[in-house]
Amino acid sequence: MSQERLFDPYEVVKKHRTRFSAPPRLVPAGGVDVSGGGRWRIWEHAGTKIDAPIFGNGDMLAAFAGPTEFPQFWVTTNDFWQMSSNANWEFFHDNAVAKHDPAVGLGSPRPVGRLVFDIPALAGASFEAWQEFATATTHARYTTVDGAEVEIISWVAAQENVLIVEFTADRETAVGVDFRFPDEVGQGCDVGVDFEGSGGQDASLSGTFVGLVGGKPVQVMTRRAGLISGSRTFADGVDVPTKVGFAGRFLGEHGLEGVIRSGETLTFVLPLRSWAKTSRPVEYARSRATWITADDLALLREQHENWWREYWGVSGIHIGDALLEEKYYLGQFMMGCLSRDPDFPPNILGISTFDRMAWNGNYKVNYNHQSPYLGLLAAGHFEQADAHDAPYLAMLDIGQEMSRRLLGHGGVYLPLGLGPAGMVSEALLLHMKSPAVHGAINMLMRYRLTLDAGYLRSVYPFLRAVAEFWEHDLVEDDGVFRIVGDGMHERPTSHVLAHGLPENPGNTLGYLRTFFRQFTEASTDLGLDAEHRERWLHIAAHLSPYPVGVIADIAENETLWNEGEATIVDLVPESFQREPVFLNEEKGSAWSLHFPGNIMQIYPGGAIGLGSPHDELAVARNTVHALALTEEGLGATGAAVDAPTDADAHPHFRKAGAWNATNLSCLFFPAAVRVGYDPEVIWRELSERLAFRGMPNGYIEGNPHGIENLSTVPNTLQEMMLLSHEGVLRLFRGWPRRLQPDAAFTGLWATGAFVVEAALAEGEVVSVGILSHRGLECRVENPWPGREVRVEGPGGDRILSGAEIVFGTVEGGRYRLAVV
Known part of the structure; x- marks a missing residue:
């Protein structure tokens, strides 16, 4: 069997992107009531899924949101939790009380905060954004009321916890930057959790004063020498202290007020480092932000694109x-x-x-x-x-x-x-x-x-x-x-x-x-x-x-x-x-x-x-x-x-x-x-x-x-x-052949450690390829009912027939099935 694939999934993926026609409106809290109309009081005003473009590298995550004049990136890491377990005796609390006050503590993933850019010229601008799947890159384009255009390109490096934000514009545009913790409202976000109980029952807050139930975070932020840096830590009343440090700066600028010049790119970098991965998160984030260069970013981009190319090359459909x-x-x-x-x-x-x-x-x-x-x-x-x-x-x-x-x-x-x-x-x-x-x-x-x-x-x-x-x-x-x-x-x-x-x-x-x-x-x-x-x-x-x-x-x-x-x-x-x-x-x-x-x-x-x-x-x-x-x-x-x-x-x-x-x-x-x-x-x-x-x-x-x-x-x-969960490979068995007569897939795994590709043309199976990773017997429901099937592969060609085509394989063997 030839090693040439039916198609290159990466080439298919390159055609696709997802588009956002308006700035997200459900960040940070999601806006879906899960309290049963107030019956489950603890979940009143709780956060649910959001509507923002989300991207990351499986560790550092970012969500792009904010009104047009305050483009902002909510950032966190998958390992940043408030690590507060329920004691074992809480297992007995599955009772009527749970309907109003469930046996939950504060063990929960936490945001680090939001990186906020202040661009007054974009007030009232039109907005469109899109995410390119092939390179995991998020684009946003703003057109001001007087016709000026600003574009923001952002990505989280696939191989390092760094957010890169790149600005271009067709005329000179001023950009300021700030970092806000999740409970700090303003600058394009008016919803935050009240840790102190000072907000009463104000519906703009969470409705639950989490700081009165468990520990409060320690939040530190400094602005010095063109660098904005700090940390968020949960160490009060937790099983394991957690901390994320951040630091950011504009490349090539001496302060935290940047200028986008026509024909040039203004770049901001924000590394995150966590206690789960390093001993001194703030110091390491500051070091990386301070010393990172344009050449470093070019290398990160090359590694980033290579990682995503390999990811998409594993399998795909067309x-x-x-x-x-x-x-x-x-x-x-x-x-x-x-x-x-x-x-x-x-x-x-x-x-x-x-x-x-x-x-x-x-x-x-x-x-x-x-x-x-x-x-x-x-x-x-x-x-x-x-x-x-x-x-x-x-x-x-x-x-x-x-x-x-x-x-x-x-x-x-x-x-x-x-x-x-x-x-x-x-x-x-x-x-x-x-x-x-x-x-x-x-x-x-x-x-x-x-x-x-x-x-x-x-x-x-x-x-x-x-x-x-x-x-x-x-x-x-x-x-x-x-x-x-x-x-x-x-x-x-x-x-x-x-x-x-x-x-x-x-x-x-x-x-x-x-x-x-x-x-x-x-x-x-x-x-x-x-x-x-x-x-x-x-x-x-x-x-x-x-x-x-x-x-x-x-x-x-x-x-x-x-x-x-x-x-x-x-x-x-x-x-x-x-x-x-x-x-x-x-x-x-x-x-x-x-x-x-x-x-x-x-x-x-x-x-x-x-x-x-x-x-x-x-x-x-x-x-x-x-x-x-x-x-x-x-x-x-x-x-x-x-x-x-x-x-x-x-x-x-x-x-x-x-x-x-x-x-x-x-x-x-x-x-x-x-x-x-x-x-x-x-x-x-x-x-x-x-x-x-x-x-x-x-x-x-x-x-x-x-x-x-x-x-x-x-x-x-x-x-x-x-379908393969029953030990028989069934190709396009559940496919709507009349509606979709042409289709193909490559790189899908099937029970028995087989990797399969197949194509459908005008409603009929026209190509089947199988790679055997373990050398087991392969059972395939005959893709051409009532017809004989040629199996090409190691050991020579075989002509088989019947409702199921059954043939032995060798480890690493590649096989091609065709109708006789």
Whole structure:
């Protein structure tokens, strides 16, 4: 097989950029209420996702915002947290009190502050900005009322924590600079957190005086000899002190008042250094800012562009739909910017620009933290995916303690809100036992794609603890293993006291079927735990069946939160109400109008697919369809809880619960692909979602969440092009061939450590290439049904036929498939 690729992904990426037509308006606090209308008081005025251009190198992050006369960059690092853990006893606080005062401390990622440029000439100017994916460069162009133009180009160096800001103008323009800490309002930002309580209940503040609950930051800033420098430190009442130092200056200028001269470039540099990486952050930042030269910047730029060229060269897609192709690369661009530090993943919102973030901005491990990394795995961006595992591995000791403390047996039991380095940011359990096994599913997915024994060894202790937990926690009843006390949804103890413990949630049943089978294979590969494998396979084969019912029987469905006035039978046509569907839980909540969790055993659980038994696959498709019908019904009636009340609002924004659910939509789309749901419907819903709700930075309009939504398009399109989780490579099986007859992908990883590329032309597969990394047998669903297939590669050509094309491979072997 030739080593020449079908196409160069970098050349495709170069065509794409994302555009911003107005200055961001949701920085720093996000502007989406997550307090349930004040019911969860601690989250009133909390910060959510923002609408700014975001960029970085996976450690240093920046968000570009501000009104036209005050262009500004919010900066931080992924390792800058207020490291305040909840004590272990807080694990007992999953009760009614939590609904108003949850067991959360102040363990949260923190912004360092904002670098503010003062350009009076830009007051009232028009604005446009764009981000080039290929080089991770952000551009902004301002046109003043008298026609002058100023352009700002900014980038965070891929190989060093330095923000570079370059100004050009067509006439002489004065520029001042300042650095403001997050609680300092003014200069284009009028929202900040009140650390002292001096602001009363002023809604312009956070509503929560974080300094009265935990430690206050120490903030120092100086302006001297043309250098602005300082630090932000959290050392009061924390587990581990954290500090970030910054320093900045204009190159070639002697002060902090610069002048942009026509035909020249004015450059400002801002290095950040943190205690997590260096012993003296302020001194090192000052040293770098003072002595950096134009030649240094040229070298940094060369390294920066080379890094991004290599990133984009790993894999890619090429399709006929410009919107979806752009959004695919936008998702991967954002994760390339946000995630690279293996010990400090990006927080749930991607970047911290506010000191009181919703959900403490932590790693929410009941699905939010796991989801953004899924789109990276098949794409081969493993360096960015490394960060996923860190919170689990760091929490192993405490998780094992809590299993013994609370449940009286071994294994690992995790709270819902983790931080870095074993910090417990949010100690709520809320009667969910699945977070650890959900994380394990991601780890096993990665291992099965790569068969990397070194990676498996690094996560094996955690996987082993997950197995031990469920060996003890499952309740065996008449030879069947039941799950007791684990819910698909979060629920306070007050709900359990009124309705009993939840049992047999469908998502966890699916996770465990997949986990015990795949972990048994993994232990075999490492030659470990042979004495447990028979037991693990026995559990996988004897778990309770998924809870199944019909819509007509769940009109009085018990719900865990306000679902509005409509019931499921009001929304789903009567003709479909007797079709079997997966329920949420066997005992507990049967269905949710707004939370499609009863698809998680499909994706990411991997327990159901096109190779599943016919009846089970039919129920899975019915479930996807019932949820889609529910959303359609909510859209038609306007009965969704968060539906807009404005009569002029577009009908699309009344839809909720499946494709457009606030939670889990990022998993719903690929789940629909995996069970063979109509690909044209999937394509239409994805296109509409992006057209109406997609924001230029990859986030979703009206949705408070952040980086989980970056995976939606990559996951969905990759699954549509290549399915492999069942051990068979299925090419373009979920692709809408009539709508999109021409498409190609290259560099996607498939189960068995195969790297695959393929092309579709006029609706037919025309090219297939496979690289075998481990030399295993390869199984491919025949891309040309009923036709013979030539397999070209090491050992000579072979002519094969049948529904599946099966052939042996050698390690490093390249193979090409063609129709005879």
